[in-house]
Amino acid sequence: MFAARRAFTSALQTRAFSASARDLSKVTVLGAAGGIGQPLSLLLKLNPRVTDLALYDIRLAPGVAADISHINTKSKVTGYEPTPSGLDAALKGAEIVLIPAGVPRKPGMTRDDLFNTNASIVRDLAKAAAKSSPNANILVISNPVNSTVPIVAEVFKKAGVYNPKRLFGVTTLDVVRASRFVSELKGTDPVDENITVVGGHSGVTIVPLFSQSSHPDLVGNAALLKRVQFGGDEVVQAKDGAGSATLSMAMAGARFAESLLKAAQGQKGVIEPTFVESPLYKDQGIDFFASKVELGPNGAEKILEVGKLAPEEEKLLEACLADLKKGVSFVAQNPGN
Ligand SMILES: NC(=O)C1=CN([C@@H]2O[C@H](COP(=O)(O)OP(=O)(O)OC[C@H]3O[C@@H](n4cnc5c(N)ncnc54)[C@H](O)[C@@H]3O)[C@@H](O)[C@H]2O)C=CC1
Numbered sequence: 210m211f212a213a214r215r216a217f218t219s220a221l222q223t224r225a226f227s228a229s230a231r232d233l234s235k236v237t238v239l240g241a242a243g244g245i246g247q248p249l250s251l252l253l254k255l256n257p258r259v260t261d262l263a264l265y266d267i268r269l270a271p272g273v274a275a276d277i278s279h280i281n282t283k284s285k286v287t288g289y290e291p292t293p294s295g296l297d298a299a300l301k302g303a304e305i306v307l308i309p310a311g312v313p314r315k316p317g318m319t320r321d322d323l324f325n326t327n328a329s330i331v332r333d334l335a336k337a338a339a340k341s342s343p344n345a346n347i348l349v350i351s352n353p354v355n356s357t358v359p360i361v362a363e364v365f366k367k368a369g370v371y372n373p374k375r376l377f378g379v380t381t382l383d384v385v386r387a388s389r390f391v392s393e394l395k396g397t398d399p400v401d402e403n404i405t406v407v408g409g410h411s412g413v414t415i416v417p418l419f420s421q422s423s424h425p426d427l428v429g430n431a432a433l434l435k436r437v438q439f440g441g442d443e444v445v446q447a448k449d450g451a452g453s454a455t456l457s458m459a460m461a462g463a464r465f466a467e468s469l470l471k472a473a474q475g476q477k478g479v480i481e482p483t484f485v486e487s488p489l490y491k492d493q494g495i496d497f498f499a500s501k502v503e504l505g506p507n508g509a510e511k512i513l514e515v516g517k518l519a520p521e522e523e524k525l526l527e528a529c530l531a532d533l534k535k536g537v538s539f540v541a542q543n544p545g546n
Pocket residue numbers: 239240241242243244245246265266267268309310311312313314323327330333334349350351352353354379380381382383410452453454455458
C-alpha cells in the first residue's frame with residue numbers, strides 16, 4: 210500500500226519535475242538594446258516557451274526590459290546592469306544565449322571589416338558565458354559569423370567547457386531570404402518554400418541549393434543567387450549608413466531560438482540549417498560549416514550531409530569552401546585574444 214503510494218507520488222513528482230523542467234526556459238540576449246536586440250527581445254517575449262527573459266547590454270537594457278515587461282504574456286523579463294555581476298546574473302541558468310552584440314556594417318564595408326571590433330566583444334561575452342552558463346546553447350549573430358563562432362569555440366575550449374553540439378552561428382536569415390525571394394518569383398507562399406542554404410554567412414560562402422527545392426529550374430538564376438548571397442548588402446545600402454538588417458534578423462533569430470526550444474521540449478524532426486562545428490569538410494581544414502542540422506535536447510543532434518548537387522551548385526560550393534579556408538587563416542592570424 211505504502212509502496213504503491215510512494216510509487217504514485219514519485220511518478221507525480223517525476224511528472225511535476227519534467228513538466229517544470231520543460232516549462233522553464235530562460236533565454237538571455239546579449240546586446241539586447243541594439244537594432245536586432247530590441248525586436249528580438251520583443252519576439253521572445255511573445256513566445257510562450259520562454260519563461261524567463263534576461264536582457265543585457267552595455268547600455269539601456271533595464272529600460273528595454275521595463276518596456277517589454279509590460280506586454281501581457283506570462284514570462285518574467287529582467288534587464289541587467291552593465292557590470293560583470295550583471296552579466297553573470299543575466300547568464301546564470303540560461304538555456305539559450307543569443308548574441309547580437311557588436312557593431313553593424315556601413316556601406317562599402319564587408320562583414321570581415323567588423324572583425325577587429327566585434328571579435329573582442331564576442332570573446333569577452335563568451336568568457337562570461339563559459340563561466341556562468343557553460344551548458345547553454347550559444348547562438349552567435351554578431352558578424353563576421355564565419356569568424357565569431359570559432360572564437361566562441363576557442364574561449365569555451367580554453368575554459369574546458371566546450372560542447373560543439375551547443376554552439377551555433379545563426380544563418381537563418383539566409384534561409385528566410387531565400388524562401389521569400391523564391392516565393393516572390395514563383396508567386397507562392399514563402400511558408401511553403403523550404404530552401405536549404407549551406408556554407409557560411411557572407412557573400413559567396415552563402416550557397417542556396419535550389420536543386421533540392423521544389424524549383425530546380427532556379428539553379429543558374431544569377432539574379433536570384435546574387436540576392437540571396439548579397440541580401441545583407443541590399444539592406445546596408447538602403448539604410449545608407451544607419452546599420453544593417455535588424456528586423457528581419459530579429460525574426461530569424463527568434464525562429465532559430467523557437468526551433469531549439471521545440472526540439473529541447475521533445476519535438477522530433479526539427480531541422481534548421483546552421484553554422485556549426487562540422488565533420489563535413491574537416492578533411493579540407495574547414496572546421497565550421499553550415500548545413501541542415503537536426504536539433505534535439507542535446508542541441509545539434511545530427512549534422513546532415515549536403516546531399517546531391519547540380520553541377521552549378523558544385524562550383525558554388527567550391528568557391529564557398531575556398532573562402533571559408535581563407536577565413537580559417539584569418540582567425541588564426543587575428544585570434545582576438
Ligand atoms: N547573423 C546574421 O545573419 C546577422 C548579423 N548581424 C550582426 O549583428 C550585430 C548587431 O547588429 P545591430 O543590432 O544592428 O547593431 P547595433 O549597433 O544596433 O546593436 C548592437 C548592440 O550591442 C551592444 N553592445 C556592444 N558591445 C557590447 C558588449 N560588450 N556587451 C553587450 N552589448 C554590447 C550595443 O550597445 C548595441 O546595443 C552586428 O555585428 C551585425 O553585423 C546583423 C544582421 C544579420
